[in-house]
Amino acid sequence: MQNADFSRNLLQWYQHHKREMPWRGELDPYKIWVSEIMLQQTRVDQATPYFQNFISLFPTVYDLADADQQQVLKAWEGLGYYSRARNLHTAAKTVVEEYNGKVPESYDEIIKLKGIGPYTAAAVTSIAFNAPNAVVDGNVIRVLCRYFGIEDDTRSSKTSRMIQEEADELIDPEHPGDFNQALMELGSEVCTPTNPDCENCPVQAGCIATKMSKTEVIPYKSPAKKKPHHIIGVGIVENEEGQVLIALRPEEAMLGGLWEFPGGKQKEDETISETVERELHEELGVEVKAYKELMSLKHAYSHFSITMHAWFCKLVNGTPSPKESQEIKWVKTEELERYPFPKANKVLTERLINDKN
Ligand code: SF4
Incomplete structure (x- = not known):
């Protein structure tokens, strides 16, 4: 042709x-x-x-x-x-x-x-x-x-x-x-x-x-490398006015400019509540006590996947400051939907809003 x-x-x-x-x-x-x-x-x-x-x-x-x-x-x-x-x-x-x-x-x-x-x-x-x-x-x-x-x-x-x-x-x-x-x-x-x-x-x-009856074998694509999976712990820190703490991700990072609950990857030999407490210390410069798991969920990104565990935390010592983010904010639960969140955090905000109603 x-x-x-x-x-x-x-x-x-x-x-x-x-x-x-x-x-x-x-x-x-x-x-x-x-x-x-x-x-x-x-x-x-x-x-x-x-x-x-x-x-x-x-x-x-x-x-x-x-x-x-x-x-x-x-x-x-x-x-x-x-x-x-x-x-x-x-x-x-x-x-x-x-x-x-x-x-x-x-x-x-x-x-x-x-x-x-x-x-x-x-x-x-x-x-x-x-x-x-x-x-x-x-x-x-x-x-x-x-x-x-x-x-x-x-x-x-x-x-x-x-x-x-x-x-x-x-x-x-x-x-x-x-x-x-x-x-x-x-x-x-x-x-x-x-x-x-x-x-x-x-x-x-x-x-x-x-x-040539080859439509089932063409095109050929070699198998993709297996994507790594990470366990993530995030903290929902509440204050006495019933507000929760959210952080704005750094501009140049993955998901930059979106809001999230602070947290990060679990290390070996760490329980997930210890991960949350360590991460919040690193990210906000405060001591918290992770006292109850709200939920866990799985999410896949293009190059890796995560299981995210979200824990309620009590502030034990210090005043939070944005050590690894652009900005932090105390926000009423019902106002969370005004802010852009990535998918996994969005599920978390919806759960918090539903539980409140
Ligand atoms: S281009 Fe695709 S749909 Fe068209 S004849 Fe070839 S294999 Fe079939």
Whole structure:
């Protein structure tokens, strides 16, 4: 199958099968950019309500640039990978300050913005500005590996380069935005990880994997390294007014700019209540007594997972100060929902609010 036939068949299929999404058909480069950042690590159905809320709060790049970081993180709460929100916020300020509020049109300019890598640069410039830059995401990798019969390990950078080259060759220079979206849609809806619907695939005639009955073994990905698991102890310190103590994570740390209950990793030969007491001493410079466990929960991040144990603590000695955080605050339980928390801490705040009611 020639490239032109591949493109024609794909685009025809896309016209009839594309799913409705709030950013589809959007011409505003800012909104396309926001949608692409949200979709980096998030499924469409999960991202959709966040996108709508985010755009209603920050309808233009100026609104986002003017916003307080806490507002931006609150709008992102629950979506994970919070550096995306912090970087988007920083980049919005750059666009306002250095580009007069206009999202840069060229790939080489847009990729200089914080949080924009090759994928997002190609997606935004192709969809918003019709530039022939091919996107390669997990869906595109699967379709192209099968179509071209690429059996190499998709974890290797050599294979990634090869797939990018194939995508660059294949992209329709007349309709690059639609082509990119169509290829991703094909991977998501037809060329699925298991049981691809080859009978209804618009590019089946040229597909090597289907001809060789290898769709179940292509693409190949070598096994991932096992993720470490940590046991975490956190303290819920209450004062006489019934307020609890929360801390603002350092700006550059993972989950930076979000609030949390102070705590940290359990060491060997330590009980979990000892962990909580030691961690609060290190983080707040106080002595506490961890006297009762409220709850425990498991949570998985991209590179590790945790079991978090939350303990009520009594202040025994000292006045808390932010030794390892940007700031600490005493907050009434019912006011906790005003602050952005990462997922595991959010579950904890909800439990505290429910128990109070
Ligand atoms: S024919 Fe099957 S394996 Fe090949 S691209 Fe289409 S859906 Fe994927």
